[in-house]
Amino acid sequence: MVQTQFSKKVKFVRHYGACELATNSPRIFIEDEGIEQQTTVSCTLQTDGTSERAIRTIVTIGRSMLHHAKLNKCFWAEAAMTAIYVKNLLYLEREAKRKRSGETGENEAENTCSLEGGFESD
Structure with a gap:
């Protein structure tokens, strides 16, 4: 196919x-x-933890949507799909912004702030 x-x-x-x-x-x-x-190695702690966090995030967003809109649980599937859509949309937006700014993402030091030099005293 x-x-x-x-x-x-x-x-x-x-x-x-x-x-x-x-x-x-x-x-x-x-x-x-x-x-x-x-x-691939199935049931490893590293991959299980990552997928568990992703699922927990989607469940939390879906529950929040249902609660905020005061909807019944029968709309759970739609809320979960919307949560996944929003999560993917935010990821794509972040990647597009990173590409526009020219960040490579390879060097984490580029994305961190430095407090070298200290603070001025009164």
């Missing part, structure tokens, strides 16, 4: 060691197409 819809060749497939891709027919197809399989 990716090759036909976007006219791009799939270079690799990243998965957590899914059994579906280890069976004969998908494995043979992947090898014949020259697609590299990359397995």
Whole structure:
């Protein structure tokens, strides 16, 4: 589908060691197409913590929207989707602003303030 819809060749497939891709027919197809399989470590504390924080943020924003608008819980799905939309929009806006200002994002020292020189005394 990716090759036909976007006219791009799939270079690799990243998965957590899914059994579906280890069976004969998908494995043979992947090898014949020259697609590299990359397995990730599932259930690691680092990735679990990141995803848990992201989910908690979306839940909190969705609950706040429902509470502020005094809506019933039946609108939870719409509130969650709106929270995700807003979160993605803020990220894209921040990235666009960073590109406009010419920041590379590679050097964190560029984005920090320095208090060298101290303070004047009266």
